[in-house]
Amino acid sequence: METEFRTVEGPVLRMVVVGSGAMGLEWMRAVLASDETELAGVVDTEVKRARWSVIRTRAGEVPVAESLDALLRTPQIGRVDGVVNVTPPDAHFPVTARALGAGLPVLGEKPMAASLEEAEELVVLARDARQLFMVAQSRTYEPHLSSLRAHVRAIGPPAVIVVNFLRDEAFDGFRTEMAHPLLVDMMVHTVDAVRYLTGKQATHVYCEEYGPSWSRYSSGGSATCVFEMDGGGRFVYNGSWSAPGDMTSWDGEWRVSGAHGSALWDGEGPPVRLSPSAPEHVVLPEPSRSGDGIRGVLADFIRALRTGRTPWGECSNNLGTLAMVHAAIDSARTGRRVRVPNPPGLSSVVPDPRRGEHI
Ligand SMILES: NC(=O)c1ccc[n+]([C@@H]2O[C@H](COP(=O)([O-])OP(=O)(O)OC[C@H]3O[C@@H](n4cnc5c(N)ncnc54)[C@H](O)[C@@H]3O)[C@@H](O)[C@H]2O)c1
Known part of the structure; x- marks a missing residue:
């Protein structure tokens, strides 16, 4: 594109x-x-x-x-x-x-x-x-995520992606006052990563937001969402800012399952493949991308400005990430399963990960 x-x-x-x-x-x-x-x-x-x-x-x-x-x-x-x-x-x-x-x-x-x-x-x-207006989705630049993506190609289109994001964080500032702090400020990372991983957009979502009595947030510090992805697979997000104890990594804990096996990722180390034909765990190959976090984002932004090639996070594509987040908010508010809208400016193509690295 x-x-x-x-x-x-x-x-x-x-x-x-x-x-x-x-x-x-x-x-x-x-x-x-x-x-x-x-x-x-x-x-x-x-x-x-x-x-x-x-x-x-x-x-x-x-x-x-x-x-x-x-x-x-x-x-x-x-x-x-x-x-x-x-x-x-x-x-x-x-x-x-x-x-x-x-x-x-x-x-x-x-x-x-x-x-x-x-x-x-x-x-x-x-x-x-x-x-160029590019959104910095820095967690999509986690190098091990590109290893997981390579593996998703091998196991076939995911039937289910489950991500647990469970932490106990005492932020001050805007997060304590804003509405839907988990969905807007944190789940947006995971949604973007799922779009990067699969090349697909969600069609529907059901979401429940809640806050336990010990939550530090004015509303919505915890949530569970079930997204139906284009093609019928499900992406289940289970997140909380109020989960003390053995916390997940900042990228959460992932399991992706398709017709030919599954992959596990703890959000930090290399992903692990689980295959029915080779039941022992197989550690996936090394990350294929250089530059992680915001330095990788900055390098892509500069490269895009020099070459004119569209980077990941370009605004008309990132609308798809925001549409999924706001559809989840609509669902939490109405208590209903809702359709994820196709915003007018959304670029019609979610970049296909199988065509190689974006940019
Ligand atoms: N990618 C990541 O992993 C990651 C991590 C943390 C924060 N963020 C994002 O970064 C952004 C900032 O977060 P933060 O934690 O640094 O917030 P912060 O509250 O620490 O800092 C925000 C700063 O912006 C200033 N500000 C507010 N309105 C302004 C305006 N109109 N013009 C100029 N300055 C203004 C404030 O005075 C403050 O100094 C948020 O969008 C947050 O979601 C991303």
Whole structure:
């Protein structure tokens, strides 16, 4: 799938990071560590935090401001080639819309936007501006996930994918106040990984959200969802932020079963294959992708800007991930099994993993 966004030339791309909280610091470090990028500036509505982040990352003489517009007016700003949007979900739409309006490509943290409607509008804005808007689905860049994907091809189309994500995390900040914190802020990773793994989109979902009495979250810190995938298989997600004890990894614990066997993945080490003809566990081959987490995402973003080739996480495709998350929210709210919508801007093709690595 090729899209029409402007490519960028030059040996080094100068990036502005917007949002200098916990994850913003990680993005600043990734931008500073790459040979292909420079940190052009940092924006935070709490400008003291932006200043402090420049000191903490030893970024040097980097301008800071309380808004992107103010930063772009700063005399010492120099050339800007792109924006990394690392604000909380509620600010994703205004910040990305403003950056696209200023003629800049955007690498935005997940979720793409706070609502499907906002996300659809961003797809239109990116298309009209002919700028790349890529969503950073960093957990889909976990190298062992690509090993699991290679194995899924061998066991045949999955009849069932079960993921348990069970942790006990005491966040402060936006997650304690937001609605549906598990589905919007965390399950979005697993949904994106399942789409990457299978090349398929869900057609329907049934979801129950709940919060045990010891939950730290205002609502929806725990949930169970059953997605029907295109072709009839089921993806079952069982997640909680309120599960003390032997916690799963940050990528959860996976079992994928198809006609020719199953694969297990603990979300950290190499996946393990279980085959009816060879009952002993077979450790899968080494990961086929280089670069994990946000550094891999940044490398793909830069490569896309240089080559014009569509990366994983490109906004019109990432609409499919957000549509599954918001259909689960609709189901939890109504108590009914709901159809997963096909948003108008959704690219018709979920990139086929069998065609090789994306980008
Ligand atoms: N990929 C991952 O594994 C991962 C991990 C953690 C967080 N995230 C994502 O990163 C984003 C940020 O999370 P965080 O934990 O860093 O949050 P945070 O609350 O620690 O930091 C957010 C920062 O953004 C600033 N901000 C808010 N609105 C702004 C605006 N309109 N303009 C400029 N700055 C603004 C805040 O002042 C704050 O400093 C979220 O979307 C979150 O889901 C992703």
